[in-house]
Amino acid sequence: MAEAIDIGIEKLIATLRERGAPDGLSVEERRARMEEMGDRFPVPAAATVEAVQFAGCPAEWVYDPAADEGRVMLYVHGGGYVQGSLNTHRNMVYEIARAMGGRVLNLDYRLAPEHPFPAAVDDTVQAWRELLDSGVDPAKASFGGDSAGGGLVVAALMQARDLGLPLPACGCCISPWTDLVGTGQTMVTKAEADPMVQRAGLDFFADLYAGEAPKTEPLLSPLYGDLKGLPPLLVQVGTAETLLDDSRRLAARARHAGVAVDYAEWEDMPHIWHIFAPLLQKSRDAVQELGAYVRRCC
Secondary structure: OOOOOOOOHHHHHHHHHHHOOOOOOOHHHHHHHHHHHHHHOOOOOOOEEEEEEEOOEEEEEEEOOOOOOOOEEEEEOOOOOOOOOHHHHHHHHHHHHHHHOOEEEEEOOOOOOOOOOOHHHHHHHHHHHHHHHOOOOHHHEEEEEEOHHHHHHHHHHHHHHHOOOOOOOEEEEEOOOOOOOOOOOHHHHOOOOOOOOOHHHHHHHHHHHHOOOOOOOOOOOHHHOOOOOOOOEEEEEEOOOOOHHHHHHHHHHHHHOOOOEEEEEEOOOOOOHHHHOOOOHHHHHHHHHHHHHHHHHO
C-alpha cells in the first residue's frame, strides 16, 4: 500500500454522508453502487489473484508472493446477502492476506433474492468441505467476513460443527450482522452517528434473504444460535455503527457458551471501516490487528 494516505475519520465520514443512503434504489442499482467501491480501490500490481471455483461459485485466491501458502482464510464478503462481489472486496481481502501472512479464498457465494437463505450458508460450508478435501490443514485455517459476511462466519461455523466437520482455528468477524430481527438498542441510539447502515436498508436485505424463514432462525441470525464448541473468535466493530449491539451481544453470548473471544471496539469508526484502508490509517491498523490475531491462532 505504498500510495496509501490518511484523510482522517472526519473527512471520511463527511464523504460517506455526501454519498447518501441508497433508499428507494432497486437491487440492481444497489449492486452497481457497491461495485463502484471495488472499482475505486483496485488491488496493487503486487497482488496475486487466481480465479478458481469452490462450491460451484466463482472464487479467488488472493495473496502476496511472500505468503505462507499453508495459512488459509475462507472469506465471505458483506452486502446484506444481496450485494457485494469478488470485486467489491478484493483489495480489502488482499490487505488481510498480507497482514496474516497467508492466502485468502475470496468466495462469491450466491446472493438473494435469486438465492435466498440458506444458500449463503450452504455455499460457505461446501467451500470449507472442498478446502478440507484439497488438503488444507484446519489448524492453519480461519474464516473471515464483514457485515453479513461476519454473521455468515458464525452461521457457517455452527453448521460445520453440527455436520461433524473439522473446524478452523479461528473466525474473524468485522462489524458482523448477527440479528436480522434488528433488536439491538444501537439501531436507534447510533442512527445519527452511522453514515452507512440504517434500519430501512437492513430490513430490505433481511426480507430478501430470509424469504419464508423466521428471522430468528439461528443460521440466519446466529445471535439466537447455540455457540458452544466454536473456535476462538475475533470481533471488531466501530462505535459509530447501528450494528454495534450485534457485536456486543455476539461477544457476550459466545463467551457465555465457553468460546474464547477477542473483542475490540474502535472509537468513532464506521461500518467495515477496513475497506477504506487506502484512505485511512485506522483502517490499516484494524487490518493489522486482524492479521496478528490470525497469526497467533494459526
